[in-house]
Amino acid sequence: MSVALRVLALVLAAAWGAAVAATPAPAPLPADSVYQLPLQLTGQDGRTWPWARLRGTPRVVAMFYASCQYMCPLIIDGARGVERGLTPAQQQRVGFVLLSMDPRRDTPAALQALAAKRRLAAPRWLLAAPAQADVRKLAGVLGIRYRALADGEFNHTSELILLDADGRIVARTEQVGARVDPAFLAAVRRAATPAPKRGTR
């Protein structure tokens, strides 16, 4: 190996070390974070990704299914109502995630169609489905109860759930529809408001 190459290798190694040092490994997930569940989601864009990627931003999440005629539109209305109750700055700091309990029918195309119909724009709004075998586990960590009916509909509890940036459930409400639960909205506002910076001025 020539001297030049050796120097290059050293420089590269140093750069690599600096890069590693500059991006410290993320802090371990809290033990009660829903992102402890190893889960892959397939979004409305057809991409599949680990749901722990949602970490880092507070999220309002709900379970639903796209073909639902009665309750699920109200769930979306409820989440919309929360979004409207935030200032523009707060809206930038919260994500909204609709998770399907019906992955067989909620293909990316079906999710995309619903997103377009309800004008749920990415990246603030994400629609995604887990693998069929994981729906019960996802519902379990979110505390949602559901049963598939013989006609393809679902009987399910309807809730909006607020996750903090680390995936801990910090608030939930069964009040869906246009009338927003004031306590829940207050919790989302708090989550979407950065803590005042301390230190020297």
Add this chain to the structure above:
Amino acid sequence: MRRAATWLLAALPLAAHAGDPGWARLPGGTFESVLRYEDARRGVRVAPFELMRTPVTNAQFLDFVRRNPQWRRDRAPRLFVEPRYLSHWKAAATIGPPARPEQPVTWVSWFAADAYCAAQGARLPTWNEWEYAAAADETRRDARDDPAWRERILTWYSRPSNTALPRAGLQAPNAWGVQDLHGLVWEWTDDASALLVDADNRKQGDADDTRFCGAGALSMDDRGNYAVLMRVAMLSSLAARDATAHMGFRCARTVVR
């Protein structure tokens, strides 16, 4: 990533042996569940399946915990197990005393039970499968119309719960060769969170009226099956991370032909 890999490994099924002595094979068929769901008026279809003859014991669960240390009580994330998970054991990898190896394991969450069964290449039974298996007495595949049989089951529920659990497999097998479905512990089912009759489901105004989407309300009109309905009430009141002193489980597996 490493964590995900560990979980995946834990879920890899072991080879399933036909004619395994610990498992009973049930033929299935159309079954009238005590849960009179509006969409299942003409009964539910139960496909052929196999069910563990006895509930999972402390010894069996300890073996699982040793192979899958992420399920030790001092390591399992609180997301999956409440703080009392395996709290009746002496230590994280030691059963007792006072807990004994041959007793059914209790203080296990739905997540832990689900992971145990997955590690055996199995799954938790559905409610329909469990109820179908539990409808039998020692000689009849469906003894539910017999008042004496119902009375026997109810007697168990009226027993004080502060006495030590008997060991698993002490009771006579039912007509399917399955033991202890009644008279020992409550048992998780895969779809426990599909049972939508929890205590919160009272009519208290708008929010509760819309708690459950669509038609699917349970009518619990069969009062003679009170004992089974108590199971439904118990399962429907628990979250998937909950554990109780009397909640155990057994595994099932689908018969592949």
